[in-house]
Amino acid sequence: MADRLPEEVIDLFFAEFPTDRAGKRTIGEFGLVCKQWLPSSRYRFFSDVDLDDRSIKPFLDVVARSPFPVPNFIRSLGLSSSGLEQGLKIEDCLRTLGPFVQVTTLRLTMTQDVLERNYALLGNTFQAVTILVFRNVPLPLDSILLAVSTFPALKSVVLDWVTLLYDNPDSTYRFPPQWDSLTMDLNDRPDAFFQVLLRLPQIPIFSSLSMRGVYPTEGSHFARYLAHAGSALQYLRFEAEASGEFGEPAGRYPVGLSASTGLQHLEMVFTYYTGIAATVYSALTYIKSSSLVSLNVIDASGPITDRPERQDWAKLDKILGERRFSTLQSFRVQTKSQVLGMKISQRMPSARARGILRVVYE
Structure with a gap:
């Protein structure tokens, strides 16, 4: 039919x-x-395909029988390899299929030995890749930086639930000139990542940073990194993974934000409930950028009906009225609490009058 x-x-x-x-x-x-x-x-x-040790052969069979070139339709590709020698390997598949000229997003879950023996093959096969994702795998930072150096068009790197093995990178890296975005969700010691970066002869300069479990407090390596390269930063996203990570206890304040003089977009994600308004207020006191366009606050802690933050939201409303925040076009709060949303609207009349306040219930 x-x-x-x-x-x-x-x-x-x-x-x-x-x-x-x-x-x-x-x-x-x-x-x-x-x-x-x-x-x-x-x-x-075929726009988004995931291949692992078990699915390689069936995929090759489909490609062989297809009346059109399947690799030319793949835009996003995930490759997972355990490194076992049984059967076909990922590298065999890549050599058989040839260059993936349309793939712009590449997701890798590979052991260190598989990754290191395939640097050249990956770089030659995926020359159009702009987004490189490492997923759920322990890897030395040196191996990751060498992989980054193999993709000439790369713009963004994502470390998704990665356990970094902090060695002392001594290789020569040739970072792609367009690489300016990093998303980092590490299992352990995320601040140490910036400690290693600061030792490199060529320190990557990012315009976009998104991370979990790290905050630019005084004395942190992240704050040191921002002091070196923070003026280039335009987008910054924090996600707290434990209570007290943002601003509390005393002394944990984001002094490193003062170096982010070009910041345009700030997003703060709270997976627990603490003084959200006070924490955001604390961050804003250190921001010297006069070009902030959007401020997003995501309360993912769940609905809590009794939240004693009346004065803090009023303070936040007042600071947003300062001249340096005159460029702000959007202050968006996402929460599951109807009570909190109503309090925000009541306590922030100036932001509401400017038309920048938006409360979203999700």
Whole structure:
């Protein structure tokens, strides 16, 4: 039946499916009936692919039988390898398929030995990669920095639940000139990452930083890094993983923010409840940037009905009225607490009058 429909109709039909696993399964089932994988079905089904030691061979079989070049439709690719010698290996797959000219996002879950023996192969196969993700794996920082150096078009690096082995990097790195974004979610000692960076002959300069469990307090390596390169920073996102990480107890204040003179976007995520307004107020007192455009606060701690922060929200409203924050266009608070949202609206009349205050319940 599907073969009798005009190609334009089939193409529109496939375009309506979601990109999640269920949508891909449906596209796969109906796509085989059509016998012709039209553009929408190809892109929706093959745009994001994950390969591991078990799925390599079935994937190669699909590619071999396909009437069109499957690798040309992949935009995002995940490669996971345990390093075991049984059966086909990831590197065998890459050599068979050749360059992935359309892949811009590459996700790697590899042991150190697999990664290190494939630097050249990865760089030659994925020359268009702009986003490199390391996922759920222990790796020496030296290995990661060498991998970063192999992708000429790289702009962003993501360390997703990575356990860093802090060695003393002594290799020669050639960081891509466009690399200016880092997202960091480490299992242990995230501040030590910046300690190592500061030892490098060529210290990476970031315009975008997103991290969990690290804060630019006095004496921290992160604060030292910002003192060196903070003027280039435009986007900064913090996520606290424990109570007291932002501003409390006394002495844990973000003095390093004073070096971020070009900051335009600040986001603070609270996974526990503490004095949110007081903590945000503390951060703003150290910001010297006169170009802040957006301030996002995410309260992910869950609904709590009794939160004694009346005066703190009023103080926050007052500081946002200072001349240095005249460029602020959006102050967005995301919370699960209706009570908190109402208090914020009541205690921040100036922000509300400027039209910058937005409370979102999620």
